[in-house]
Structure formats: structure tokens, C-alpha cells
Amino acid sequence: MIGEESGLQPVPGEPPTGSGASPSQEVAPAAVGSSLPDGLQGQPADLARTVPGSFSSATVGVVGATREPVVVWLLGMTLIYPYIWYFKINKELGNFSSDIKVSPGVSVLAITLGAVVLIPAIVSWLRTAGRIKKAQQIAGAKPSCSGVVSLLCLWFSSIYIQHQLNKVWMQYGSPPAGTPARRG
Numbered sequence: 505m506i507g508e509e510s511g512l513q514p515v516p517g518e519p520p521t522g523s524g525a526s527p528s529q530e531v532a533p534a535a536v537g538s539s540l541p542d543g544l545q546g547q548p549a550d551l552a553r554t555v556p557g558s559f560s561s562a563t564v565g566v567v568g569a570t571r572e573p574v575v576v577w578l579l580g581m582t583l584i585y586p587y588i589w590y591f592k593i594n595k596e597l598g599n600f601s602s603d604i605k606v607s608p609g610v611s612v613l614a615i616t617l618g619a620v621v622l623i624p625a626i627v628s629w630l631r632t633a634g635r636i637k638k639a640q641q642i643a644g645a646k647p648s649c650s651g652v653v654s655l656l657c658l659w660f661s662s663i664y665i666q667h668q669l670n671k672v673w674m675q676y677g678s679p680p681a682g683t684p685a686r687r688g
Contacts, residue, residue: 563603564642568596569681570673573666580662587612589662590632593669597635600672600685601642604635629655636668643675643685 569592579585594608611628618624633651640647649668654661670678676685 564601564685565599567673567676567679567681567683567685568593568600568669570670570678571666573663573670576666577660577663586662587616590615593665594632594635596669596681597632597639600639603642604638606635626655629661633665633668636665636672639672640668643672645671645675 571589576589580589591608591612594606594611597604598606598608611632614624614628618628630651633649633654636649637647640649648671649665654664654668657664673679676683
């Protein structure tokens with residue numbers, strides 16, 4: 505019988521507690537709602553509002569840097585900045601949402617060494633545009649980023665990509681990079 509060692513008797517109509525209860529019957533109060541954002545603990549009806557847009561299960565992390573697209577393009581004429589920028593935007597996308605899977609180092613590798621074959625660079629660029637589109641959806645912005653359009657822009661594609669990424673950060677008021685992504 506449950507509780508025989510401790511001398512406790514079960515109360516009729518209540519689920520058993522203590523060491524004799526099965527794990528499915530025990531609920532640790534500290535575990536319930538502990539992973540929810542501030543203000544949403546104990547409010548299951550509000551869970552769909554934790555992240556704007558269609559990805560209600562997404563965990564939103566931090567906002568990335570809002571950059572001036574023309575400055576990104578001008579700095580892109582240097583030898584190393586385009587690769588640093590590409591690494592940073594992919595890392596920011598990964599830090600923004602747990603639903604966006606990315607390895608920034610592999611992305612840069614694809615546009616550097618993979619550019620010799622050309623296909624890996626194109627695939628990486630298209631996937632980055634797709635990640636931006638997904639981030640736009642998560643942030644509640646109109647998903648408008650297109651990998652095909654970015655490829656068609658050729659020399660000006662960094663302007664297009666940065667402008668599209670800035671739309672995500674604008675949904676949060678364009679705060680400094682690293683700010684938790686919470687809408688006010």
C-alpha cells in the first residue's frame with residue numbers, strides 16, 4: 505500500500521503522492537511553466553502569443569544588429585568584410601530563434617571554398633535567404649525575402665539581404681544587437 509513505510513494513508517479521491525506514486529502522477533510545481541517567458545507562467549491560453557507570426561512554438565532569443573544596407577555593400581568591396589558579414593548574419597539568425605538551424609562557419613565555407621564549384625555557394629545563399637524569410641514570419645513581419653531575387657540582384661544582393669534582415673529587427677524596434685527579442 506502507498507505510504508506504508510511513512511505511516512501516511514492515501515486520501516480518497518486525490519492522486520497518490522510520495523515515493524509510491526508513479527512518475528506520470530507526480531507533478532513538480534517548480535517544473536510547471538518554468539521555461540516560459542516572464543509573465544506567462546501559468547497562463548496556457550497566452551502561449552500562442554509568446555512569438556508573433558505563424559511559428560507559435562518558436563523560442564525567440566536575441567535581436568541581431570541593424571545595419572545600413574548601402575554601408576554593407578560598400579564594405580563588401582573589401583577583401584574580408586563580406587565573409588565576416590555573412591558569418592554574422594547567419595549567427596544572428598541562429599541566435600534569434602531555435603527554429604532556425606544554421607552553422608555560420610559552414611555557411612561561410614560554402615561561399616568561399618564551395619564557390620570554386622559554385623553550387624554550394626548558391627545553395628548557401630538561397631538557404632540564408634530562406635532563414636531570413638522564416639525569421640520574418642517568426643517576428644510577425646510580412647515574409648518577403650526571396651533567394652531568387654537576391655541572386656538576380658547580383659552585385660547588389662547584400663543590400664537586398666541586409667534590408668530584408670533589418671525588417672526582422674524592426675519588428676522589435678531595432679534595439680542594439682544582443683537585446684532579448686521581446687515585443688513591447
